[in-house]
Amino acid sequence: MGKYLAMIRMRFLMMLAYRTDYYTGILIYSINIGAYYFLWNAIYGDKSSIEGLSSMQMTTYVAVAWMARAFYFNNIDREIANEIKDGKVAIEMIRPYNYLGMKTMQGLGEGIFRFFFFSIPGMLLVAFIFPIELPHEPATWGIFGISLLFSFIINTQINLLTGITTFFLYNNAGLIRAKRVIIDLFSGLLLPISFYPIWAQEVMKYLPFQGISYVPSMIFTNGYSSGDIGMALLQQLIWVIILIIPIQLLWIVAKKQLIIQGG
Amino acid sequence: MSDAIQVKQLRKEFKSVSSRSGLKGAFRDLLTRNYKIVPAVNDINFTVKKGEMVAYIGENGAGKSTTIKMLTGILEPTAGEITVNGMNPHKEREKFTQTIGVVFGQRSQLWWDIAVQESFRLLKKVYKVSDEQYNDHMEHVIKTLDIGPLLDKPVRKLSLGQRMRCELAAALIHNPPLLFLDEPTIGLDVLVKMKIREFLKEINKKYNTTILLTTHDLGDIEALCERVIMLDEGQIIYDGELQSLKDNWAEEKQVHFQFIEPVELHELQSLPLPFTANWVYDEKHQTYMAMMKEESDHISQLVSAVVSHFKIKDVKIHETSIEEIVRNIYEEGTV
Amino acid sequence: MFYVSMFFQYVSQYMKTRLQYRADFFMEILSDLLNQVVNLVFILVVFGHTQFLSGWSREEIIFIYGFFLIPFALFSSFFNIWDFNDRYIVKGEMDRILTRPIHSLFQVILERIELESLFGVVTGLIIIFYSGASLNLELAWYDPILFVIFAVGGALAYAAIFVAIASIGFWSDAKTSIMPMMYNIGNYGRYPVDIYNKVIRFVLTWVLPFAFVGVYPASYFLRKEEWYAYAFATPVIGLVFFTVSVFIWNQGVKRYRGAGN
Numbered sequence: 001m002g003k004y005l006a007m008i009r010m011r012f013l014m015m016l017a018y019r020t021d022y023y024t025g026i027l028i029y030s031i032n033i034g035a036y037y038f039l040w041n042a043i044y045g046d047k048s049s050i051e052g053l054s055s056m057q058m059t060t061y062v063a064v065a066w067m068a069r070a071f072y073f074n075n076i077d078r079e080i081a082n083e084i085k086d087g088k089v090a091i092e093m094i095r096p097y098n099y100l101g102m103k104t105m106q107g108l109g110e111g112i113f114r115f116f117f118f119s120i121p122g123m124l125l126v127a128f129i130f131p132i133e134l135p136h137e138p139a140t141w142g143i144f145g146i147s148l149l150f151s152f153i154i155n156t157q158i159n160l161l162t163g164i165t166t167f168f169l170y171n172n173a174g175l176i177r178a179k180r181v182i183i184d185l186f187s188g189l190l191l192p193i194s195f196y197p198i199w200a201q202e203v204m205k206y207l208p209f210q211g212i213s214y215v216p217s218m219i220f221t222n223g224y225s226s227g228d229i230g231m232a233l234l235q236q237l238i239w240v241i242i243l244i245i246p247i248q249l250l251w252i253v254a255k256k257q258l259i260i261q262g263g
Numbered sequence: 264m265s266d267a268i269q270v271k272q273l274r275k276e277f278k279s280v281s282s283r284s285g286l287k288g289a290f291r292d293l294l295t296r297n298y299k300i301v302p303a304v305n306d307i308n309f310t311v312k313k314g315e316m317v318a319y320i321g322e323n324g325a326g327k328s329t330t331i332k333m334l335t336g337i338l339e340p341t342a343g344e345i346t347v348n349g350m351n352p353h354k355e356r357e358k359f360t361q362t363i364g365v366v367f368g369q370r371s372q373l374w375w376d377i378a379v380q381e382s383f384r385l386l387k388k389v390y391k392v393s394d395e396q397y398n399d400h401m402e403h404v405i406k407t408l409d410i411g412p413l414l415d416k417p418v419r420k421l422s423l424g425q426r427m428r429c430e431l432a433a434a435l436i437h438n439p440p441l442l443f444l445d446e447p448t449i450g451l452d453v454l455v456k457m458k459i460r461e462f463l464k465e466i467n468k469k470y471n472t473t474i475l476l477t478t479h480d481l482g483d484i485e486a487l488c489e490r491v492i493m494l495d496e497g498q499i500i501y502d503g504e505l506q507s508l509k510d511n512w513a514e515e516k517q518v519h520f521q522f523i524e525p526v527e528l529h530e531l532q533s534l535p536l537p538f539t540a541n542w543v544y545d546e547k548h549q550t551y552m553a554m555m556k557e558e559s560d561h562i563s564q565l566v567s568a569v570v571s572h573f574k575i576k577d578v579k580i581h582e583t584s585i586e587e588i589v590r591n592i593y594e595e596g597t598v
Numbered sequence: 599m600f601y602v603s604m605f606f607q608y609v610s611q612y613m614k615t616r617l618q619y620r621a622d623f624f625m626e627i628l629s630d631l632l633n634q635v636v637n638l639v640f641i642l643v644v645f646g647h648t649q650f651l652s653g654w655s656r657e658e659i660i661f662i663y664g665f666f667l668i669p670f671a672l673f674s675s676f677f678n679i680w681d682f683n684d685r686y687i688v689k690g691e692m693d694r695i696l697t698r699p700i701h702s703l704f705q706v707i708l709e710r711i712e713l714e715s716l717f718g719v720v721t722g723l724i725i726i727f728y729s730g731a732s733l734n735l736e737l738a739w740y741d742p743i744l745f746v747i748f749a750v751g752g753a754l755a756y757a758a759i760f761v762a763i764a765s766i767g768f769w770s771d772a773k774t775s776i777m778p779m780m781y782n783i784g785n786y787g788r789y790p791v792d793i794y795n796k797v798i799r800f801v802l803t804w805v806l807p808f809a810f811v812g813v814y815p816a817s818y819f820l821r822k823e824e825w826y827a828y829a830f831a832t833p834v835i836g837l838v839f840f841t842v843s844v845f846i847w848n849q850g851v852k853r854y855r856g857a858g859n
Contacts, residue, residue, distance in 0.1 A: 338854065
């Protein structure tokens with residue numbers, strides 16, 4: 001366990017060295033939030049609520065969705081792809097730790113850093129500029145935290161999967177890009193899932209993506225009834241468990257591939 | 264108009280940020296920066312005649328590259344006058360670059376992913392070279408540099424030596440009267456170096472091409488240049504013949520010997536020689552060094568005397584490097 | 599004339615490079631396409647919940663988006679200079695550029711062209727024709743000409759912003775994230791400016807003229823007469839801003855310090 005903590009710490013220090021990037025990062029996210037704020041205002045017009053969300057809740061939703069993205073988002077798929085292409089992965093294999101676990105911890109280190117230096121100050125800044133409503137109940141904050149952790153795990157698992165595919169498709173830069181676009185759309189970052197037509201919502205129920213952004217954002221905006229919250233969290237948990245299977249399977253095949261090709 | 268390059272009181276200053284120390288200093292840096300003005304080239308003057316081959320030398324950071332970049336129009340001088348091929352390089356850049364060829368040893372002119380001849384073809388258009396001119400001139404260049412077989416290979420598949428020869432050919436597509444070479448032989452093996460030197464000599468003779476090169480390799484200079492301009496800390500500290508520079512500042516020649524059987528220092532010192540050689544024992548490398556003036560056949564006399572008396576394992580003749588010459592000049596003061 | 603022939607020379611050079619990596623080429627087009635689909639889906643889903651966006655109908659918004667894609671495709675094919683600072687200043691490639699007898703900006707642009715982005719023109723046209731048909735838009739004989747002029751004007755306005763920002767590299771080679779920020783701000787221009795507040799509207803019109811890439815020129819074809827003045831200003835704004843940005847670039851080249859010092 002100690003070595004994984006050390007890896008989190010390493011990443012944390014690395015990120016600290018690049019902290020100026022974060023100030024502009026916050027600005028970029030605020031610009032995005034701003035664009036959607038005005039857009040949603042125009043969409044609401046003089047309607048008081050759409051799909052059960054008030055205009056104020058919608059603004060909050062957009063803000064929290066983007067700031068949560070700062071926490072769960074990472075580039076470990078690209079990192080894995082590069083390490084495979086450079087042949088570094090063979091060296092990683094002989095180290096006394098689980099490669100995928102290590103990558104996850106690096107992602108977590110990065111995420112924790114961004115949570116404190118990006119999401120929190122960013123959220124404060126955004127709350128200052130736009131009319132948003134923070135949850136009153138301490139319990140909501142707690143549940144939001146748990147849900148956010150799940151969303152980190154699901155997103156990381158999908159990244160690991162995409163990264164491992166490099167073993168099979170030599171150049172998967174396109175796949176990585178496509179994955180990012182799909183997650184932005186289907187996770188509920190751009191649009192709450194409840195806004196989609198019913199048939200689309202049905203399809204998305206069977207996909208892991210809404211566990212990444214929609215669930216934590218809805219919890220934060222008090223968009224769920226209390227029964228729904230439990231269901232949503234359970235759904236996230238189930239996806240966390242299900243996704244382990246393809247990762248492990250692909251990883252076993254990939255390791256065999258690595259031995260044959262020699263890295 | 265017999266001068267290819269005229270430089271008068273040329274100066275280039277760079278502004279560099281100096282950060283204050285401590286946390287308090289870091290915050291003050293956020294508000295106001297402290298700038299230091301550093302002259303990279305400090306009021307230099309020289310001229311190069313047409314058809315001359317000149318070596319422009321000095322240690323790293325002496326201002327060589329900065330001068331070359333001003334002469335080629337890349338940088339604008341802070342002060343002073345430059346006339347190259349009768350033009351102001353920076354002001355008339357687009358017209359001017361038509362008349363020069365440039366090779367940067369560490370930077371490629373060629374397109375990485377496609378065949379060499381495709382790069383040549385594009386550069387031919389860039390420099391508006393007609394088909395006749397191109398065929399007439401480049402056929403010869405390609406033959407002399409022996410790059411014919413490389414032309415249909417992508418640049419990324421070439422070795423460094425092969426690439427350098429192609430770079431050189433690429434710089435000559437428009438047959439410029441003036442050629443700038445920045446470390447053209449860096450990292451190359453001896454054979455390639457020799458081929459490049461031969462080639463440069465030939466085009467100098469054939470087209471009266473003026474060549475200005477920077478190098479760390481004394482061999483390049485000896486093979487090509489009669490004249491050397493030496494730069495240090497932005498100022499010219501020597502401008503003249505290579506031979507007199509070496510005569511005055513090259514250290515004595517050093518010949519290193521290793522023997523099969525143990526030899527005493529006094530035995531060596533008592534060898535019969537018509538000149539004086541100082542013998543020193545180098546404990547670290549277990550070698551004996553003879554130091555003496557480099558004159559006529561002294562080295563061969565020394566070696567034959569040693570060989571006839573002792574069994575030797577190894578002989579090395581130490582070549583004085585440019586860095587050592589610069590150091591010597593420094594140790595002994597002004598030129 | 600020389601510059602026109604050089605343009606085609608570089609394009610053919612680019613094609614040869616690209617043909618070596620065909621898979622990348624298609625992936626690039628595909629992921630651009632995916633991006634465009636996502637943006638369309640967004641518009642479609644939103645209009646499942648409202649009839650009008652500040653008085654603009656769904657088809658009109660889609661038309662604006664379709665129009666936006668065309669100057670944007672022109673821009674991304676020919677002004678792919680977002681990494682100029684890194685590639686040319688920090689790594690010193692600018693040295694090489696400056697030893698050749700062609701204008702430096704022209705060379706940089708040609709070396710970085712990415713023609714696969716031109717596919718966006720096709721998507722844009724399809725979207726425009728589809729939405730235009732459902733809006734029953736009428737075409738005058740000169741409209742195609744105006745269309746080309748407006749598209750080029752919009753692309754120039756877009757390019758001007760990025761050329762000006764790339765020029766900052768000549769003064770300071772510090773790493774900045776201004777480039778990605780501009781791409782994000784550029785997205786503001788895809789929607790009618792009347793949904794934003796006054797300050798943003800002013801910025802998008804006169805400071806960072808992204809509105810001239812999408813809404814303003816598109817509103818002419820949508821026959822929104824209240825915006826005609828802005829629509830017809832598109833080529834002027836494009837030319838003026840681009841000229842200024844080239845001027846800034848030229849000033850920057852004088853300040854170029856070279857790499858590795």
